[in-house]
Amino acid sequence: MPSFNKSSSPPPIGVFDSGIGGLTVVAELRRALPLERILYLGDTARVPYGGKSAETVTRYSREISDLLLSEGAKMIVVACNTASALAVPTLAPAYPVPMIGVxxxxxxxxxxxxxxxxxxxxxxxxxxxxxxxxxxxxxxxxxxxxxxxxxxxxxxxxxxxxxxxxxxxxxxxxxxxxxxxxxxxxxxxxxxxxxxxxxxxxxxxxxxxxxxxxxENCAIAVNSLLAAGSGNARGPRLDILLTDSSEGFLRIAEKSLDLKIDSLSVRSVGN
Amino acid sequence: MPSFNKSSSPPPIGVFDSGIGGLTVVAELRRALPLERILYLGDTARVPYGGKSAETVTRYSREISDLLLSEGAKMIVVACNTASALAVPTLAPAYPVPMIGVxxxxxxxxxxxxxxxxxxxxxxxxxxxxxxxxxxxxxxxxxxxxxxxxxxxxxxxxxxxxxxxxxxxxxxxxxxxxxxxxxxxxxxxxxxxxxxxxxxxxxxxxxxxxxxxxxENCAIAVNSLLAAGSGNARGPRLDILLTDSSEGFLRIAEKSLDLKIDSLSVRSVGN
Incomplete structure (x- = not known):
């Protein structure tokens, strides 16, 4: 699998979740926007978010959004209901690209x-x-x-x-x-x-x-937000960054959601 | 509940776990060493450790051990089997106080x-x-x-x-x-x-x-490691630091393990 290379690729849709759940959003985005490049970050070093406080989930979401932005994301999709509920209302107004939750x-x-x-x-x-x-x-x-x-x-x-x-x-x-x-x-x-x-x-x-x-409904909202013809002329691409190595992640992505992953790397976020 | 105050207390036994599990070790330590002061850190912002990599668990364990040491811990009890298996062999030789796993x-x-x-x-x-x-x-x-x-x-x-x-x-x-x-x-x-x-x-x-x-067996090992008469003359104390607020934590500590907690604070570690 070739490694992730920022410079050679067009601006991606940035997507994040605490772990593998957000891949269901990626699968729907792929269906709705077959030509887009997607850069997905799974925070597997700190998964799960669902029992954690608003303060902690907001801090994690800010750190990840900053990273996606530094990788050139043209919009940020918060593919995690916990982060959408706890962090998006605070963070969305502070970012220069659209941030859309589920x-x-x-x-x-x-x-x-x-x-x-x-x-x-x-x-x-x-x-x-x-x-x-x-x-x-x-x-x-x-x-x-x-x-x-x-x-x-x-x-x-x-x-x-x-x-x-x-x-x-x-x-x-x-x-x-x-x-x-x-x-x-x-x-x-x-x-x-x-x-x-x-x-x-x-x-x-x-x-x-x-x-x-x-x-599914998040993908519909993303689709209507993006200008027509915004797809990647070089064809679709899915780059995945994880904050910790995770076996289960790939198994579920490939077997249950039938997603083709172009690159996968482990990257530290926040700490 | 009074808040945690480092300066007024004698050197504690530092204990850590990813979450609430290590409280079973605290309960056994309390039984074996009824007079000791215990400073417990539960890494509830990053719980659980059990599915994470050796590299990540070692990084988390190092950050927490550094904090316990800066709080004057006279020994570090790694009350988490995952961290004991993955991190203690690397970390123990590097610390100036005894580090004992389960x-x-x-x-x-x-x-x-x-x-x-x-x-x-x-x-x-x-x-x-x-x-x-x-x-x-x-x-x-x-x-x-x-x-x-x-x-x-x-x-x-x-x-x-x-x-x-x-x-x-x-x-x-x-x-x-x-x-x-x-x-x-x-x-x-x-x-x-x-x-x-x-x-x-x-x-x-x-x-x-x-x-x-x-x-239980970890508490026996800690007991035999500590010099006789090392107890806190001012009576036992249990100070708890959590990296994220956690309701379930207190419920289990008090109801299932019958532990008296003297102070509880939320403290950021590592990130």
Missing amino acids: LEPGAAAAVKATRSGRIGVIGTRATIGSEAYSKAINSLNPDLSVTAIACPLLVPLIEEGLFDDEVTKTVLQRYLDPMLSQGIDTLVLGCTHYPLLKKAIRTICGDGIQLVDSA | LEPGAAAAVKATRSGRIGVIGTRATIGSEAYSKAINSLNPDLSVTAIACPLLVPLIEEGLFDDEVTKTVLQRYLDPMLSQGIDTLVLGCTHYPLLKKAIRTICGDGIQLVDSA
Whole structure:
């Protein structure tokens, strides 16, 4: 695999997440914008973010955004719901390029999807604790009812690749039962890891509930933000920087998301 | 709760872990050395260590040991099996105070305990991948057979407080079955989180298997290393520094381990 070389490449879309979850956003970006160059940073030295404080997640997000900017990123996609909820509102106004998180597009899609007016949201402890989804949904329509539940065990199960496993199903059922009994008709997958569990979640929820995938809706928002014809004439490229070496990362990227990676390097960030 | 004040206190035993697991070592140290002052650092901003590389875990351990030393620590107890396996061999010779990990005492206790010569070890992916337990056990007795299994889901389950839960039991059974069928008579709990699951592990293993608790054996080693009468004349004290605020931390310390905490502060380390 050739190594990452900044000078020879056009300005990329910078994308970051604490670990592998943001790759679901990369997969959707690739589908929506097949010619773009993407520079992805996975903060695997400090993964996960979902149980950490707003102050710490904001510091990590600033350090990574600075790095992506220094690599020439023309926009920054925060492919992590926890960082989108806790850091984007503070950081976005301070950067000279557009910074777009996964939260607002997901909230807007949920508002559009619901018929019954009852929306469920699942996410990390930090995302749910911030109430960012409830606020974003209710700022668009104050009449909607939002039930949000923190699902802290899902990220570890996904990082282990246990997508279709009895333990994952039991844990999911436990998290989802209370909101299903409240009659939601729309469920926001408020963590970029969760699309990897879509099949298991669909089995538990049944066909009557619409699943809102924040990765997919973020890619749609990025697409409409970029000027037409902004693609890389030399063809698509995916360069990956990780803050710590990580075996599981590549396995999931290649097997579950069918992503072609052009370069992969380990890079220190912040410390 | 009064805040932590370095100048007014005698030299502490410095203890660190990535998160809450090292508190099981603190609880054993408190039992063995009831008068000592303990200064504990939990690296909750970068927790967990168990899936990270030797290079990253060594860098984190060095930053924390430097901080404990600057706070006057008279010895450093590495209350984390991952850091004991990956960082202590490199770092210990470089420090002016004794640095003691949990791995060597646990390995020695397992060698002493086995009758059948078949020892099982459970730990994080990084600890098991390093083969540090197998090497330590076989350096004491090359005839012993060691079966080591990585149990990456146990730390997240413990951090969620699911000590007595069906999901935890199912996951444990899955990890332990292969080594039970190999006829081990001794099982090393090779992660300082695991003593919190002792009851569930005991139920699955039955009474025929000796559980070796690395926390307990580390406290015995620290006790024999410290000169008699080294206790703090002003009575015991436990000061805690965390690198990120953490609710779950206090809950587990107080409820599950019955530890009295004299001060708790958040402190940045390394970055």
